[in-house]
Amino acid sequence: MKTPERLPDLQIRSTPRHLRAVAAAAVLVVASFAASAAHGEAVSTPHVRAELLLEKPSVAPGESFDVALRMRMKDGWHTYWKHPGDSGEPTDISWNLPPGFTAGAIQWPYPQKIILTPLTTYGYEGEVMLLVPFKAASDAKPGTTARVTADAYWMVCEKVCIPEEVKLALDVPIGAGPVAPSGPAASAFASTRAKLPMPTDDWKIAASEQDGQFVLRIDPPQDVALDGNVQFFAASGPLIEYSAPQTTSVDGGVVTMRVKRSSYLTGAPKRINGILLAANGARGGGPAAFEFDVPFTAPAAGAAAPTDAAATTAVPPTLLVALALAFAGGVILNLMPCVFPVVSLKVLAFVQSAGDDPRRVRAHGLTFAAGVLVACWALAALLLALRAAGEEIGWGFQLQSPGFVAAMAFLLFGLGLSLAGVVEVGTALTRLGGTGSSGYRASFMNGVLATVVATPCTAPFMGAALGYAMTQSAGTSMLIFTALGAGMAAPYVALSAWPALLRFLPRPGQWMVRFRQLTAFPLFATVAWLAWVFGHQTGIDGVLRLLLGLTLLALGLWIWGQWVTLSAAERTKWTARTAGAGFIVAGLVLAATSAPAATAAPSSTPAEGIAWEVYSAESVAGHRAAGRPVFIDFTAAWCLTCKVNERIAFSSHEVQQLVKARNMAMLKADWTNKDPAITRALAGFGRSGVPLYVLYDADPAAQPRLLPEILSPGILLNAFSEVK
Amino acid sequence: MKRKLAVTSLLALALFVAGGCELDEDSVYVRPASYVAPAIGKAAPEFKAVDTYGKAHSLSQYRGKWVVLEWLNHGCPFVKKHYSNDVMQALQKKYAAKGVVWLSIVSSAPGKQGHYSNDKANDLTKEKGAAPHAVLVDESGTVGRMYDARTTPHMFVINPQGTLVYMGGIDDKPSTRASDFKDARPHVDIALQEAMAGKPVSVATSQPYGCSVKY
Numbered sequence: 049m050k051t052p053e054r055l056p057d058l059q060i061r062s063t064p065r066h067l068r069a070v071a072a073a074a075v076l077v078v079a080s081f082a083a084s085a086a087h088g089e090a091v092s093t094p095h096v097r098a099e100l101l102l103e104k105p106s107v108a109p110g111e112s113f114d115v116a117l118r119m120r121m122k123d124g125w126h127t128y129w130k131h132p133g134d135s136g137e138p139t140d141i142s143w144n145l146p147p148g149f150t151a152g153a154i155q156w157p158y159p160q161k162i163i164l165t166p167l168t169t170y171g172y173e174g175e176v177m178l179l180v181p182f183k184a185a186s187d188a189k190p191g192t193t194a195r196v197t198a199d200a201y202w203m204v205c206e207k208v209c210i211p212e213e214v215k216l217a218l219d220v221p222i223g224a225g226p227v228a229p230s231g232p233a234a235s236a237f238a239s240t241r242a243k244l245p246m247p248t249d250d251w252k253i254a255a256s257e258q259d260g261q262f263v264l265r266i267d268p269p270q271d272v273a274l275d276g277n278v279q280f281f282a283a284s285g286p287l288i289e290y291s292a293p294q295t296t297s298v299d300g301g302v303v304t305m306r307v308k309r310s311s312y313l314t315g316a317p318k319r320i321n322g323i324l325l326a327a328n329g330a331r332g333g334g335p336a337a338f339e340f341d342v343p344f345t346a347p348a349a350g351a352a353a354p355t356d357a358a359a360t361t362a363v364p365p366t367l368l369v370a371l372a373l374a375f376a377g378g379v380i381l382n383l384m385p386c387v388f389p390v391v392s393l394k395v396l397a398f399v400q401s402a403g404d405d406p407r408r409v410r411a412h413g414l415t416f417a418a419g420v421l422v423a424c425w426a427l428a429a430l431l432l433a434l435r436a437a438g439e440e441i442g443w444g445f446q447l448q449s450p451g452f453v454a455a456m457a458f459l460l461f462g463l464g465l466s467l468a469g470v471v472e473v474g475t476a477l478t479r480l481g482g483t484g485s486s487g488y489r490a491s492f493m494n495g496v497l498a499t500v501v502a503t504p505c506t507a508p509f510m511g512a513a514l515g516y517a518m519t520q521s522a523g524t525s526m527l528i529f530t531a532l533g534a535g536m537a538a539p540y541v542a543l544s545a546w547p548a549l550l551r552f553l554p555r556p557g558q559w560m561v562r563f564r565q566l567t568a569f570p571l572f573a574t575v576a577w578l579a580w581v582f583g584h585q586t587g588i589d590g591v592l593r594l595l596l597g598l599t600l601l602a603l604g605l606w607i608w609g610q611w612v613t614l615s616a617a618e619r620t621k622w623t624a625r626t627a628g629a630g631f632i633v634a635g636l637v638l639a640a641t642s643a644p645a646a647t648a649a650p651s652s653t654p655a656e657g658i659a660w661e662v663y664s665a666e667s668v669a670g671h672r673a674a675g676r677p678v679f680i681d682f683t684a685a686w687c688l689t690c691k692v693n694e695r696i697a698f699s700s701h702e703v704q705q706l707v708k709a710r711n712m713a714m715l716k717a718d719w720t721n722k723d724p725a726i727t728r729a730l731a732g733f734g735r736s737g738v739p740l741y742v743l744y745d746a747d748p749a750a751q752p753r754l755l756p757e758i759l760s761p762g763i764l765l766n767a768f769s770e771v772k
Numbered sequence: 773m774k775r776k777l778a779v780t781s782l783l784a785l786a787l788f789v790a791g792g793c794e795l796d797e798d799s800v801y802v803r804p805a806s807y808v809a810p811a812i813g814k815a816a817p818e819f820k821a822v823d824t825y826g827k828a829h830s831l832s833q834y835r836g837k838w839v840v841l842e843w844l845n846h847g848c849p850f851v852k853k854h855y856s857n858d859v860m861q862a863l864q865k866k867y868a869a870k871g872v873v874w875l876s877i878v879s880s881a882p883g884k885q886g887h888y889s890n891d892k893a894n895d896l897t898k899e900k901g902a903a904p905h906a907v908l909v910d911e912s913g914t915v916g917r918m919y920d921a922r923t924t925p926h927m928f929v930i931n932p933q934g935t936l937v938y939m940g941g942i943d944d945k946p947s948t949r950a951s952d953f954k955d956a957r958p959h960v961d962i963a964l965q966e967a968m969a970g971k972p973v974s975v976a977t978s979q980p981y982g983c984s985v986k987y
Contacts (some may be wrong), residue, residue: 132946134922134923134967134984135923135949135982135983135984136923137850137946137982164923164984166920167922167923167984201949203849203948205983207884207885207986208847208848208983208986209848209849209983210849210887211948285979286940286977286978286979310979311811311920311977312939312940312977312978312979312980313977314812314976314977367975593978739942
């Protein structure tokens with residue numbers, strides 16, 4: 049069966065082999081003829097190999113055609129764009145043309161940013177083709193060859209700069225009529241043309257100046273879709289600070305860029321010209337450049353401030369958006385592990401009061417909301433005061449102090465014990481507030497407690513809103529915190545305001561005792577987590593002291609609970625109270641005398657396969673200069689969202705493989721203890737809390753991308769696979 | 773505890789080794805948050821540096837005199853353009869005669885282009901017929917970073933009160949071709965003429981051009 053099928057293959061392979069060789073040779077010969085006509089001799093200097101190229105095998109008399117100067121730079125060396133930036137000199141060609149031929153100015157493909165800190169220059173590495181428009185003489189004789197020579201001059205640099213000058217020649221065959229581009233260089237011409245900047249006559253581009261920055265508002269037509277990955281290359285100087293980062297935001301297709309003014313520019317500039325390089329601006333995807341030259345105008349009144357496009361840009365949101373995000377964040381906060389245990393306390397109270405007067409239930413709901421709001425305002429006031437005092441703070445700073453962590457652990461452990469029944473619930477709640485009808489104080493204190501415990505958790509949306517708040521005036525910050533508080537309290541106010549919803553809650557009964565005891569366990573889990581945070585801050589010895597302190601607390605509370613009863617003698621109660629208090633205080637003192645850890649070791653998650661490095665601005669710059677993509681994980685021990693993300697997303701085997709394959713530098717910025725450098729880095733991205741995930745492409749000039757606050761392996765795979 | 777000790781020792785060893793070795797890459801410099809860039813009309817940053825004869829200089833010691841700072845690297849083609857055509861030397865001599873203190877500053881790090889031993893630097897000065905008041909050696913790049921000196925040449929003119937009156941390029945033709953001199957506006961020459969005559973400096977800043985300073 050197989051044999052007859054094989055025969056045709058053998059036939060094809062063996063018979064025309066020599067014929068194919070002849071054909072190949074013939075093609076080569078023809079091609080070399082065409083090739084030698086289509087390019088001049090290549091000239092090599094120590095650093096550059098240059099030649100003149102033609103796109104077509106011949107040109108017709110009077111035809112317009114392009115000639116290219118192809119320069120291949122030695123590895124690590126670069127030449128310059130028409131405007132070199134901080135230093136350098138553009139390539140220059142002076143032509144010796146046959147009579148009747150004309151040559152125009154160099155058409156420059158878009159450059160890349162070459163960063164040699166503290167300078168940034170615009171140039172080309174590897175290879176570049178500079179196109180020059182020519183026009184053949186109208187009286188050129190078909191069948192002849194016109195010889196074009198050029199003196200090409202360039203500055204080629206690596207660390208040092210070397211000016212080089214070469215003489216190049218090109219023979220241009222004259223044909224009878226125009227022919228199509230062909231030959232080995234034709235495709236190179238086509239791909240170079242794709243890199244030429246396109247005109248922007250039908251775009252709306254406005255340039256203005258605000259606070260030492262040039263603001264470019266770029267509104268392309270419908271057929272051009274721009275995202276935040278754009279860079280501006282100035283085409284003249286002094287105008288912009290070439291090395292300063294450019295911030296970009298996108299709002300409904302309009303790109304707003306902020307570019308720093310050059311310190312060497314005095315007075316008000318009249319015009320700004322240059323090219324916009326959009327990494328994804330080409331029609332089929334891929335980069336495209338657009339050139340413009342616009343006058344400066346006064347900033348438009350009511351120009352929309354950039355909005356937060358779901359954490360894909362580093363620019364803060366408008367006030368309304370921030371308020372909406374804060375409210376949403378507040379609602380979601382109720383589900384966060386920090387707040388949920390306290391929420392369970394509140395749910396319990398609701399269940400208990402379900403049978404009561406609906407007006408009272410509503411009042412309780414509002415009192416809870418009042419507690420939340422007052423606590424939010426107190427927190428905002430504290431943060432503003434600290435900010436005014438010059439402290440570098442961010443949202444969640446409280447849990448950076450071990451004392452606070454220990455205090456929270458004690459508070460929650462005590463609450464858990466009271467729920468579990470170690471101490472009489474009634475007695476415990478009496479401590480917090482009044483009994484029975486004046487349980488309003490309990491509701492209020494629950495609101496305060498919920499807010500206080502919520503502080504280290506950053507819910508989705510909340511981070512951006514609060515980051516924005518910390519950069520705004522006191523009034524605006526207070527408004528945003530109010531929105532957050534309103535969001536947190538909203539579910540309860542809703543529950544209390546609509547008695548109908550209460551009908552869905554079950555009637556009081558024996559189950560309530562069990563439920564109350566059950567809610568102790570989320571609190572104990574939170575205490576365990578706080579102990580872990582405490583451990584990161586003070587070491588394992590500190591954890592021992594904390595646990596012993598909590599044990600003493602439990603003992604003190606048990607004594608209190610056992611002997612301070614309604615029916616006990618006054619003296620017994622007094623002794624019990626003293627003994628109990630004594631143990632509790634001893635416990636607190638024991639925990640409080642834990643010394644903080646000398647250096648904050650990076651809170652490493654066992655994410656096997658990813659080699660995390662400690663974050664520093666220098667290491668980021670170093671990796672980027674080396675051409676590696678960089679991923680920064682801003683995290684903290686007390687940030688549960690961070691830990692969950694790390695556990696789920698980074699432990700994925702595929703993610704780890706991709707990280708290795710792309711040679712990504714993975715840096716972890718641990719914000720567990722006060723670290724002003726990290727606070728500043730966060731502020732640089734418009735944030736004041738964690739988690740924050742920043743991804744830099746391998747291209748040293750690319751802008752950073754912010755990933756969502758809740759990560760999944762899928763999100764990481766998508767983001768990392770787009771990294772070049 | 774042991775692991776921390778091991779890590780710290782390794783780090784110390786690495787730093788020691790790195791310090792000893794000649795760093796091939798441009799070391800990454802992070803500007804401190806407190807940095808104030810030089811600005812026209814403001815006091816020029818005070819600096820101290822030693823020249824090629826071992827003599828110490830500071831900006832404050834020249835209070836009462838006009839001072840010109842010229843960032844220098846004899847290996848740079850842009851600097852060569854000015855020195856080969858005697859343009860820089862002529863400017864130095866012209867203003868030395870008027871009592872201007874011209875300080876050439878070399879901020880090249882050891883091993884990088886433009887850095888020479890003191891003897892070699894003095895030889896070059898004589899060879900080229902340059903006439904600066906002194907050639908200051910700024911190997912660590914401290915003075916350069918203070919002034920945000922980016923290129924060679926990069927020029928600063930300071931008045932007798934210590935205020936910066938000009939900063940930027942030596943002229944307006946950022947090229948290495950000598951043929952550009954005839955069309956160039958010599959910014960520093962004009963700035964000095966105007967300022968010394970008590971007139972406001974018409975062009976107080978311009979784009980500095982040249983090779984990057986080899987920190």
